[in-house]
Amino acid sequence: MLSVWTHPACALHDPGPGHPESPKRLAAVLTALEMPEFAGRIVLRAAPLASREALALAHAPELIERVLEPVPTGFRLRLDPDTVLSEHSAEAVLRTVGALLAAIDEALAGSQRRAFCATRPPGHHATRDRPMGFCPVNGIAIAARYALSAHAIERVAVVDFDVHHGNGSEAILAGEPRALYLSSHQWPLYPGTGLEPRSDNARNAVLPPGSGSEAFRTAWRELLLPELDAFAPGLILVSAGFDAHRLDPLADLRLEADDYFWITRELCALAVRHAEGRLVSTLEGGYSLSALTECTRAHLRAMLMD
């Protein structure tokens, strides 16, 4: 069985007409759960609200105030050129973070060691004091800090295979020796970071535009997975962005859904080796709706294997 955490509020965050980070993305992800192969094997869980204190694990008070400020019906609040809040965004943000923290609680309790958070908005670009790149707050960085503080996990790894570099995750976790940030991403591409790590605890593998399965798997097999293995984390957190898929409109890599099956299997194997199987994944990017369904299916299928 696999826990999938989600909440209807995550579909109500609406950055506006034509915005690629649309509510339809969540519907595309949830469509994958309807596949007959998952019948009776997935437990859908309602994501709880995270507290303001949880957000403060990774963010400045000024950012938290701005993101949670009420937005009147019919209005939008623009936090940066492409990060926009609507009336229900604050709840969507708190449910997205709450899903991660609840999944970690379950994984550490041993009841459900693997979980996927089917939530939005994404988070890995948000820095301590700056929302950016569709990301109001950084759920995965909050989750890493939470695992280290609330659960006294000795080492936590954040694995990010979104096509964009998770600049916010790397920056927030910089200087934290109990955390390791690993990312493969297209370069050059938004946000322009990730060519060199900014801290000893980050490893970045850059993929030139046009790279496909072979370059992606080689980067993980030869560079990033050995680092993860050597770090021996007690918990693996996954920033699961599916925008390196060949159909994605925002980037130029050429992955297939099977590549997400492959990387997920590799990560689950390392979680079994070092972390008693504990692996919690959260949706980041992915802007082709058909690819989102297909990649989510591959990701979950891999998580359901022993």
Ligand SMILES: [Zn+2]
């Ligand atoms: Zn992305």
